[in-house]
Amino acid sequence: MNAYIFPGQGAQFSGMGLDLYENSPFAQELFENANDILGFHITDIMFEGSAEDLKETKVTQPAIFLHSVILAKTLGERFKPDMVAGHSLGEFSALVAAGALTFEDGLKLVSQRAQAMQKACELQPSTMAAVLGLDDDVVEKICAMTDGVVVAANYNCPGQLVISGEVEAVNKACEALKEEGARRALVLPVGGAFHSPLMEPAREELAAAIENTTFNKPNCPIYQNVTASAITDENEIKANLISQLTTPVRWTQSVQQMIADGAIHFTEVGPGKVLQGLVKKIHREAETASATFETNA
Structure with missing residues (x-):
């Protein structure tokens, strides 16, 4: 069975989507439509902006969404998923x-989500940290024992978990995790928890x-971050999307x-190859690939 997976924040790069825009009239139309919806020329920032320009949350999230979704749409008949999933923001692309x-x-x-998250970040100093080389239950235990708000946020692959919370609590947890034997416990350059x-x-x-917002029944099951299970019911999809912001990504x-x-082949749709790397670490025998578009789409 073929699974299609969609990346989240952090996959952006300068020049993303330019090849689609230049080679597909259909993609160009969608990008221009996006500029109108957002009320600013996100294409200018995607195609010509610096890494710093692309890091702004209100830009990053729509940019990755657009790259992923427009690429999927240019695949035409070749896009035949038996199942889909997206990492955090990527769940919207998958839907x-x-x-x-x-x-x-x-x-x-996605635009509203980015702006709401940005506002929440500004309310309280908070951050995230990547923890490498410890079992999930050890990380969870240390988070629970640390004063303040710090929780497991992204279960990326075995031995790689991201924690999230108040700056002081995350720093304390990192120290305790290193003492526990973590290979690394590194605070990430992100805007918030x-x-x-x-x-x-x-x-x-x-x-x-x-x-x-109106949701339809998806063409195939979506494995949502909150439940890590196949969902096709519109109301469940909505409820899980709402819960997603405050609960862990169970990748x-x-x-x-x-x-x-039954998934054997995983195709990553969007910028970068981060998810392919994670899939391989989760299951070495899985086949992975990046989606590529047809210029006549």
């Missing part, structure tokens, strides 16, 4: 690609937008479940 959301609605939600209780203001804001568990359900 649009699978027909659960329209392109326009997906982009509006994504996928933690500190995102509650953003969750409330996004919840209202999601409730007011390891999602990929394991997709494989248990």
Whole structure:
């Protein structure tokens, strides 16, 4: 079975999507439509902006979404997923690609999500850290024992977990994790504590937008971050999307479940190859590839 996977924040690069824009009139039309919806020329920043320009949350999230979704749409008949999944932000790309959301609605939600997350970040100093070389349960235990807000946020692959929370709590947890034998416990250059209780203001804001958006039954199951299981019911999809901001991304568990359900080949749709690397670490025998578009689309 073929699984299509969609990357999240951090996969952006300067020049992303330019090849699509220049070689596909259909892609060009979608990019221009996106500029109108967003009210600014995101294409200028994607194609010509610096890495610093692309790091701004209100740009990063729509940019990765656009690259992924427009690439999926240019695949035409070749895009035949048996299942889809996306890492954090990538879940929105996956839902649009699978027909659960329209392109326009997906982009509006991603833009609102980015702005709501940015506002939540500004309310309280917070951060995230990557922890390498420890079992998940050890990391969870140390987070629970640390004063302040710090939680497991991204289960990326065995031995790689990202924690998230208040700056002081994350720093304390990193020290304790190193003492416990972590190969690395490194604070990440991010704007805030994504996928933690500190995102509650953003969750409330996004919840209202999601409730007011029409969702359709997807063309294939989506393995959502919150449950790491196959979902096709529109109401469940909505509820999980709302919960996603304050709960962990269960990527390891999602990929394991997709494989248990028959996935053999994983195609990453969007910028970078981060998810392919994670899939290989979760299941060495899995086949992985990057999606490539047809110039006549």
